[in-house]
Every structure is written in C-alpha cells, then in structure tokens.
Amino acid sequence: MIEARNISKSFGDHNVLKDVSVSFDRGQTNLIIGQSGSGKTVLMKCLIGLYQADKGQIIYDDRVFSEISEQEQMTIRKEVGMLFQGGALFDSKNVEENVMFPLSMFTDQSYEEKLERVNFCLNRVNLENANKLFPSELSGGMIKRVAIARAISMNPKYLFCDEPNSGLDPRTSGVIDNLIKEITEEYQITTIVNTHDMNSVLEIGEKIAFIHQGNLWWTGNKEDVLKSDNEELNDFIFASELTRRLKK
Amino acid sequence: MIRQLGSFVLLMIQAFKRPDKGSVFRKQLMYEFQSLGLESMGIVLFVSAFTGGIAALQTAYNIDNPLIPLYLVGFATRQSIVLMFSPTIISLILAGKVGSRIASEIGTMRVTEQIDALKIMGINPANYLILPKITAAMIINPFLIIFSVFISLLGGYVACAVSGIVTLSDYITGLRYEFDPFTITYALIKTVVFAFIVTAVSGFYGYQTKGGALDVGDSSTKAVVYSSMLIILFDLIITQLLLA
Numbered sequence: 001m002i003e004a005r006n007i008s009k010s011f012g013d014h015n016v017l018k019d020v021s022v023s024f025d026r027g028q029t030n031l032i033i034g035q036s037g038s039g040k041t042v043l044m045k046c047l048i049g050l051y052q053a054d055k056g057q058i059i060y061d062d063r064v065f066s067e068i069s070e071q072e073q074m075t076i077r078k079e080v081g082m083l084f085q086g087g088a089l090f091d092s093k094n095v096e097e098n099v100m101f102p103l104s105m106f107t108d109q110s111y112e113e114k115l116e117r118v119n120f121c122l123n124r125v126n127l128e129n130a131n132k133l134f135p136s137e138l139s140g141g142m143i144k145r146v147a148i149a150r151a152i153s154m155n156p157k158y159l160f161c162d163e164p165n166s167g168l169d170p171r172t173s174g175v176i177d178n179l180i181k182e183i184t185e186e187y188q189i190t191t192i193v194n195t196h197d198m199n200s201v202l203e204i205g206e207k208i209a210f211i212h213q214g215n216l217w218w219t220g221n222k223e224d225v226l227k228s229d230n231e232e233l234n235d236f237i238f239a240s241e242l243t244r245r246l247k248k
Numbered sequence: 249m250i251r252q253l254g255s256f257v258l259l260m261i262q263a264f265k266r267p268d269k270g271s272v273f274r275k276q277l278m279y280e281f282q283s284l285g286l287e288s289m290g291i292v293l294f295v296s297a298f299t300g301g302i303a304a305l306q307t308a309y310n311i312d313n314p315l316i317p318l319y320l321v322g323f324a325t326r327q328s329i330v331l332m333f334s335p336t337i338i339s340l341i342l343a344g345k346v347g348s349r350i351a352s353e354i355g356t357m358r359v360t361e362q363i364d365a366l367k368i369m370g371i372n373p374a375n376y377l378i379l380p381k382i383t384a385a386m387i388i389n390p391f392l393i394i395f396s397v398f399i400s401l402l403g404g405y406v407a408c409a410v411s412g413i414v415t416l417s418d419y420i421t422g423l424r425y426e427f428d429p430f431t432i433t434y435a436l437i438k439t440v441v442f443a444f445i446v447t448a449v450s451g452f453y454g455y456q457t458k459g460g461a462l463d464v465g466d467s468s469t470k471a472v473v474y475s476s477m478l479i480i481l482f483d484l485i486i487t488q489l490l491l492a
C-alpha cells in the first residue's frame with residue numbers, strides 16, 4: 001500500500017497540489033484521473049520522490065519516505081517500477097539492453113541469467129523477436145510494452161504508470177491497460193495509473209481518485225463513477241458525446 | 249550567474265561520486281573514448297594539416313629581411329602550433345563538435361524523461377551520464393593534441409616542400425631550434441583543463457534543459473558558446489600562471 005498524507009506542492013506561486021490525502025491498495029490498479037493540467041503527474045512524481053512535496057508525507061507500507069535513512073530510500077527505489085508518459089526508453093540502447101539495464105546496474109547475474117529474465121519479461125508483454133530493435137524503430141504500442149517490460153524486470157512491489165495510453169489507438173490502449181491489470185494481480189503489485197482516458201477508467205478502475213484543480217475531489221470505483229452526483233466529476237466523465245449517450 | 253555557478257558546483261559534486269558499478273563505468277569509458285576521441289580524429293587531422301601549412305607559409309612570406317635566417321620559419325611554426333594552435337584552437341573546435349553533442353544527448357534525455365527514469369531506478373544520473381564523458385575527454389584529448397601537433401608540423405613541412413620557399417633542412421633546423429620541453433607540458437595542462445571545461449559545461453547545460461526539442465537546441469548552443477568563452481578565459485589565466 002502507498003499512502004499520501006496532506007501533500008501540498010507549489011511551483012513558485014502556482015499552488016499545484018492542495019493538501020491531498022489518498023491511499024492506493026496492493027494487488028489493484030489504482031487510478032488517478034482528472035483533466036490535463038489538474039496535477040496528476042505532479043502527484044505521481046511526489047509519490048515517487050522525483051519532486052519533493054512542500055508539505056505532507058508519503059508512506060510505502062509503513063515506511064515513511066521522508067523519515068527513513070538514505071539507505072532505506074534506495075531499497076524502496078529498487079522496489080519501484082515506472083512507466084513514463086513517452087516510454088522514456090534509452091534511445092542509445094536496443095530493446096534487450098533497455099530491459100536488461102536495471103539488472104546490469106543492480107545485480108551480479110551473468111549475461112545468460114539476465115537474458116533469460118529479459119526474455120521472460122518481453123514474453124510477458126507479448127513482444128518477441130524485437131530484442132535487437134532500437135526505440136526509434138518501434139511503434140507507440142511497442143514502446144509502451146518495452147517500457148512495461150523494463151519496469152517489471154526487477155520484480156517491483158510498486159508500479160507507477162503515467163498516462164500509459166497517451167498517443168495510442170483505442171485498441172492498443174485496451175491491450176496495454178489489461179496488461180497492466182494482469183501483471184498487477186499476478187505479482188500483487190501496488191499499481192498507480194494516471195489517466196484521463198474514460199475507457200481505462202471503466203475497464204481497469206478498481207479504485208479511482210479524481211483530482212480537480214489540485215484537490216482530491218472524489219474517490220470510488222468504476223461502478224460508482226457513473227452514478228456519482230459530484231458535479232465536477234460528471235463534467236469530466238460526461239465530457240464526450242459517447243459517454244453522454246452511455247449514461248442515457 | 250552566481251545561481252548558475254552554484255547549480256554547476258552541485259551537479260559536479262553529484263557527478264564526481266564513485267560510480268555505482270565499476271564494470272558499467274569502464275564500458276561507458278570505452279564507448280566515450282571512441283565517440284569523443286576516435287570520432288574527432290578526422291576533423292583534427294584536417295584542420296591541423298592545413299593550419300600547419302598556413303602557419304609555415306605566412307611566416308615565410310612575411311620575412312623579407314635577408315638578415316633573418318629562414319630556419320626561423322620552422323621555429324615560429326613550432327612555437328605557434330605548440331603554444332596556441334593545437335591546445336587552444338583544437339579545443340575550441342572540439343567545444344563545437346563534442347560540446348554540442350553532449351548537451352543535445354543529455355538534453356534530449358532530460359526532456360524525454362530518460363533522466364527521471366534513471367533516477368527512479370535509483371541511479372545517480374549526473375554520475376552515470378557526465379562522469380564517463382569528463383574522464384574520457386581528460387584522458388583522450390592530450391593524445392588528440394599531440395596528434396594535432398605532429399600533423400601540423402608535418403603540414404608545415406609539406407607546405408615548405410611544395411612551395412620551395414624554405415628548404416626542408418632549414419625547416420627541420422627551425423623545428424629543433426631552442427626547443428623547451430616545458431612548452432609541451434604547458435600545452436598538455438591547458439588541454440586537460442579545456443577538456444574538463446567542455447565536457448562539464450556541456451553536461452551541465454544538457455542536464456539543465458527544460459521543455460522540448462527547441463530547448464535542447466538552445467542548451468546545445470549555450471554549451472558551445474560558454475565553453476568556448478571559458479576556454480579563452482582559462483587560456484589567459486593558465487598562461488599567466490605557467491609562463492610568467
């Protein structure tokens with residue numbers, strides 16, 4: 001479980017996150033939803049420690065991140081995998097080297113052992129025979145898959161995904177969403193997914209936190225989300241013709 | 249300005265930590281030897297050969313006093329090559345070639361979140377990305393500069409041979425005339441300092457990049473401009489310290 005307690009974060013005088021408290025459960029895909037610019041990425045980067053929150057605490061399974069030693073923080077880092085919005089694959093490395101990278105940095109496994117793990121992870125995301133391709137040669141969906149494979153190569157306890165569907169067609173989006181959900185259940189990972197895609201919300205939203213202008217505005221699951229009478233949430237969900245028809 | 253200097257120092261403190269993994273660092277170093285060193289040899293060869301020839305011809309055509317011995321051409325060529333041309337001008341050229349490359353490589357990694365990806369894996373990105381480049385350049389550039397000196401002097405030799413304005417034995421006598429080995433030491437010290445300036449400053453501007461592709465271009469321009477200015481500034485300082 002990951003918990004955020006009273007997180008606030010400003011850039012200059014722009015108050016991006018306002019006293020956000022929310023928790024995310026193990027073995028579930030936890031969604032953070034909200035409009036573009038509402039503060040989802042900033043919240044995720046605070047959770048993961050890429051940004052230092054101005055106020056509040058982040059707790060990883062009873063370990064308060066700001067109160068533990070640097071050594072223990074490093075341990076947590078190695079339990080975390082992240083899928084970045086654009087994939088963030090290392091473009092000087094091919095697919096195999098990208099997935100192998102964390103193993104090379106943090107384990108003393110032989111090349112054969114590492115390769116076996118790499119192929120297992122690539123297999124898990126249904127990507128075979130792509131080992132020697134470079135990121136510039138991959139499609140959007142393939143990039144996301146390689147990024148997932150890299151994120152799970154170290155067997156993470158915590159998985160963060162920032163807009164895993166951005167730039168993908170609806171079908172590929174569905175594949176990636178379900179992959180994230182399956183992996184989460186299979187390895188009992190605490191997974192947090194940022195999204196503004198309603199398809200994902202309805203497909204994998206086991207626990208949903210709605211962020212509105214930097215505030216935690218609503219929490220629930222994919223069943224509640226369609227029935228809520230929260231005005232801002234409804235504006236967000238029923239913004240498209242498709243979802244409006246769905247409601248009727 | 250002071251703030252920039254502060255961030256630069258902080259970045260260097262991060263960069264000069266012990267690498268996470270020795271074997272990975274050695275592999276990166278090998279790669280940088282190739283990409284910063286070997287791949288610069290072409291341009292160094294080209295520029296040095298012609299500049300050596302030009303230096304010899306210029307000196308020769310400017311001597312019209314019959315009392316001045318012609319071996320002075322060799323002497324003057326050697327002095328200008330060793331003291332100024334090879335260490336300073338070649339370093340400036342490398343600032344353009346290597347500096348823009350480093351800044352755009354690291355800047356692209358910044359704007360595409362590759363640096364964040366390194367960070368969340370628990371890797372110190374400054375150390376991982378910048379230290380191998382600084383180390384490689386400080387080791388390989390002295391060889392590039394010595395190579396440049398030889399090629400330049402050879403260029404001068406060829407220019408003398410082809411134009412026939414100075415005899416080859418005069419040129420060679422000049423090259424050997426009053427040779428002070430300390431000038432080589434001085435050139436190499438400059439080279440090592442300039443190698444640090446180019447890689448560290450370019451790494452810094454790359455690392456500081458915010459935004460998108462345009463900002464990467466911007467960082468790369470800044471890297472070249474500021475490392476060139478610092479090279480000239482430090483040339484003056486080192487010259488005053490070592491030759492005074």
Ligand SMILES: Nc1ncnc2c1ncn2[C@@H]1O[C@H](COP(=O)(O)OP(=O)(O)O)[C@@H](O)[C@H]1O
Nearest residue numbers: 011014016034035036037038039040041042043
């Ligand atoms: N590093 C930063 N510096 C200044 N402002 C930022 C920074 N990162 C994000 N912001 C601002 O915070 C707000 C929320 O951004 P973000 O979390 O990226 O939104 P999204 O919900 O689309 O992910 C935006 O107004 C953005 O301009």
Ligand SMILES: [Mg+2]
Nearest residue numbers: 040041162163
């Ligand atoms: Mg975002």
